[in-house]
Amino acid sequence: MALAVIALALSALVKMGSMNADNAAYLRDKTIGQWVALNRITELQLSSTWSPLGQTNGAVEMAGREWFWRSETKATPDESTRRYEIRVFAAEQDEDAVAFFVAFLAKPS
Numbered sequence: 001m002a003l004a005v006i007a008l009a010l011s012a013l014v015k016m017g018s019m020n021a022d023n024a025a026y027l028r029d030k031t032i033g034q035w036v037a038l039n040r041i042t043e044l045q046l047s048s049t050w051s052p053l054g055q056t057n058g059a060v061e062m063a064g065r066e067w068f069w070r071s072e073t074k075a076t077p078d079e080s081t082r083r084y085e086i087r088v089f090a091a092e093q094d095e096d097a098v099a100f101f102v103a104f105l106a107k108p109s
Contacts, residue, residue, distance in 0.1 A: 033088040033099030
């Protein structure tokens with residue numbers, strides 16, 4: 001009887017450890033994805049020209065890993081402002097982004 005209780009307790013501990021590891025990996029990817037997106041927004045802010053309307057893609061290495069971003073530039077009712085949607089993916093073929101940011105940037109002077 002005691003061995004059955006110990007076996008159940010150990011299996012629960014192993015499961016909890018696995019869940020914690022999965023959560024840590026998710027949070028790591030989410031954090032690094034946000035950094036990639038914010039770096040892309042900063043690049044757009046520092047650019048002396050506006051990106052053309054439409055979609056652009058790129059890849060960047062961060063934290064020893066390659067990350068893939070997709071930026072969509074859209075017009076806004078204000079002619080001097082554009083909307084940028086940045087999505088970051090852990091793998092090039094991924095459908096679900098690990099990070100998503102929207103930025104409204106003024107026309108570079």
